[in-house]
Amino acid sequence: MPESKRPMVTIVGGGMITQIQILPSLYHLQRLGAIGDIAISALNGAPLKVLAEDSALREAFPGQGFTPYPDFRKVNPDEKFPALFEDVLRKMPKRNIVFIALPDQLHYGAVRKALENDQHVITVKPLVLKHKEAVEIEHLALSKGLFCGVEYHKRFDDRALMTRQQYRSGNLGEFKLGHAWLNEPWYYRDSNFQNWCTCENSDMFTYVGCHYVDQVAFVTGLMPTEVSVYGVKDAYPNGRDGYLWCNAIVNWSNGASLSVLDGMCYPNAAPGGNTQGIQMFCKGSKDACVVLHDDQYRGLKHCYERPSDNKTYHEPSPDYFKLVYRGGRGLEPVGYGYRSIEALVRAVLRVEAGSDLAARQTAIREIDAEGILSTPANSAYNELVIEAGRLSILNQGRPVVIEYGKAPTVRFKEYR
Ligand SMILES: NC(=O)c1ccc[n+]([C@@H]2O[C@H](COP(=O)([O-])OP(=O)(O)OC[C@H]3O[C@@H](n4cnc5c(N)ncnc54)[C@H](O)[C@@H]3O)[C@@H](O)[C@H]2O)c1
Incomplete structure (x- = not known):
């Protein structure tokens, strides 16, 4: 340097x-x-x-x-x-x-x-x-x-940091059941995705599901232990097949379970960039504790005179990334x-x-x-989830377990 x-x-x-x-x-x-x-x-x-x-x-x-x-x-x-x-x-x-x-x-x-x-x-x-x-x-x-x-x-979304702080202090009980979703717009299928996000290389869970799996680990400190991903194949405009609609279940080291939906299914006609959020239901000492993050909730509703696309009504997100004038x-x-x-x-x-x-x-x-x-x-648990997820989706959603220890690995779940 x-x-x-x-x-x-x-x-x-x-x-x-x-x-x-x-x-x-x-x-x-x-x-x-x-x-x-x-x-x-x-x-x-x-x-x-x-x-x-x-x-x-x-x-x-x-x-x-x-x-x-x-x-x-x-x-x-x-x-x-x-x-x-x-x-x-x-x-x-x-x-x-x-x-x-x-x-x-x-x-x-x-x-x-x-x-x-x-x-x-x-x-x-x-x-x-x-x-x-x-x-x-x-x-x-x-x-x-x-x-x-x-x-x-997503770790630098203040919501995730606030929830992590509350969870780690014991104020949100113990995570048991959750649901997350991150669905990208329909028009993604017209983009360069059709050249690489095809069945043999990747899928929508691998591409964006990782954010919420990472977020659960980030908030709770739990480790993912089992993954099953069912992907619905669909054709891109260029004729290649992708897993464009994915439904994953990720289980955790304390037995908790998270379902994750990822797809290219947010309508082009809709007013935002995508739809996303997480719900976590937790066990407290006297009652349930809960985390509901409406991450696509933007709070802004604009109707434009000169829209940049063919929609006049927009709900822009101030959360992820914007360039604004702050003087200078x-x-x-x-x-x-x-x-x-x-x-x-x-x-x-x-x-x-x-x-x-x-x-x-x-x-x-x-x-x-x-x-x-x-x-x-x-x-590096994220890499294990990717390995497990890919093995599962290529085998019609068969559950795959993650084994930790000296040399962590993934394998199909066995039923005795
Ligand atoms: N939410 C997220 O965290 C998020 C969002 C989008 C993309 N990504 C990640 O970012 C990465 C890139 O995605 P993208 O959407 O920008 O892809 P992209 O296809 O738009 O861009 C890829 C770039 O890599 C370059 N490239 C390919 N081979 C190269 C080589 N040998 N040498 C130099 N450059 C080379 C291409 O020229 C292109 O500019 C992916 O890993 C993707 O998963 C993350």
Whole structure:
């Protein structure tokens, strides 16, 4: 890291999540002086051009920009450079930040490459697709005194933090029964999802169900022990099949049970971005305790003169990520999407404040133990749920158990 202690950040992946959350958050952190230069590496130049010319980002962050790899001004926008990011990482000075925003199946290789090149890592969820890979990454990062954090932004929704505090103080009893849902809009099936979120690679539970499974563990400290996922296959516009409607049951270390619905079934005609929430029913000492989070409840109802789509009536969400004017030059990001990235970057600065390897390792262990940021050491149960969920959905919803111990693993449930 440079003398100034302002780490440079290389984002690997220039797609949707980079555009709507990661880049604007990092621009703001750059404006605050928390980070230095930003570079973005993508498979080809086309998405980098989109990011550089995005009018909303230009309005919010005037005069700021990033170094593109490949340089979209010099190459054919569709020419592919799948190994370019490895060169970019090799050339970075040690102990800066690599932010992984690649498709899920590429996370493992890219996280490893970043750590091997002595870079701190922040990655979008899921960290990786296999538990043993998460363990490998945990050990590699710790041995080098490098922070590795996973961006589960729902943890920075104040509702989740408030509920965690109440639950951990004993004020919400013991979780027994729950229901969560996160349903994305119908139009997702027209997007790039049809090229990768197909039956053989992923499903809607793997893609978004992980947020509420992670939230239950985050709030309660319980561990998932059994998963069954029934997926309804449906054809995308390009003819490929996806599990576009999923119904999962996740059971927990105290015997509690959570059902999770995930699909591409929020109507295009509906006024918000999706529908989502969680209900947790808990056992108190004299009565039931309850948690009801209406996470799609936005409280805002707008009817527009010039709508950006074909609906005049909207219920915009102020919770996840918005760019608002709060005085000064440009716009500022607000919402848990920003707070999550800010906290992960600050974790890197905290680790880097350590004077030597031992001090950096101590800081990493403290962050692991606090349990607020998701790290491979404190959250690899998410990888077990993904492994179990995939095994189950590919076998018509057969229950799969998670076995903990020295080398955690998943297997079909046996009935004796
Ligand atoms: N709620 C959430 O936490 C959330 C939401 C959206 C996406 N995500 C995660 O973010 C990741 C990316 O999703 P997205 O929607 O932005 O995908 P996307 O398809 O829009 O973008 C993927 C990007 O990866 C780049 N890429 C692919 N191969 C590459 C390579 N070899 N080298 C460099 N770049 C390469 C592509 O150029 C593209 O810019 C996924 O892991 C997804 O699960 C998380």
